[in-house]
Amino acid sequence: QSALTQPASVSGSPGQSITISCTGTSSDVGSYNLVSWYQQHPGKAPKLMIYEVSKRPSGVSNRFSGSKSGNTASLTISGLQAEDEADYYCCSYAGSSTYVVFGGGTKLTVL
């Protein structure tokens, strides 16, 4: 069982928007603005999409955005495209005992 809880799957049609939630606790997501999101296509390494809750690395489309409320972080993808179909993982710093926790991953299907 992963430390952060994500829905197993979400889906959307091209052009639509979807949101993936990532629920933690007051010891990780709720205490630190150090939430990151990773996109992973089959057989490939994860790619950083969002860091520090809502910041985008250079080269990542502005269709990807992040937010946080309390113990839950969210990733929103707007204007869905076929290439967005992938697994998405959230990650949070979790303090000086546990350090790092990942979510279980969410499979995004573009219909």
Place this chain on the structure above:
Amino acid sequence: QLQLQESGSGLVKPSQTLSLTCAVSGGSISSGGYSWSWIRQPPGKGLEWIGYIYHSGSTYYNPSLKSRVTISVDRSKNQFSLKLSSVTAADTAVYYCARVSSVFNEVNWFDPWGQGTLVTVSS
């Protein structure tokens, strides 16, 4: 452009020690104040953080693996390594290395990642 490449044994016998190396190219492992991490992914499952070595040389491990894990850096070869002892079938996974950005030793993000290497534990 910084690139990371894992290498090591793809098949390890139960109870033995898994050893992997991550070669860093396109930049120095000693520059920028970055740290270096290992993350694994069992087949068909999610990501699990293993540990990281801070730029100061301090190491930090997943509490569930701490007793079996050692991460070290060889700055002369611009690489870092993972050793996981007493392996079982549950340690079968794709192992990734990644650069870590941290803020006052609080992990921020992992980027870039190596392509990953599959390690199978089997007799």
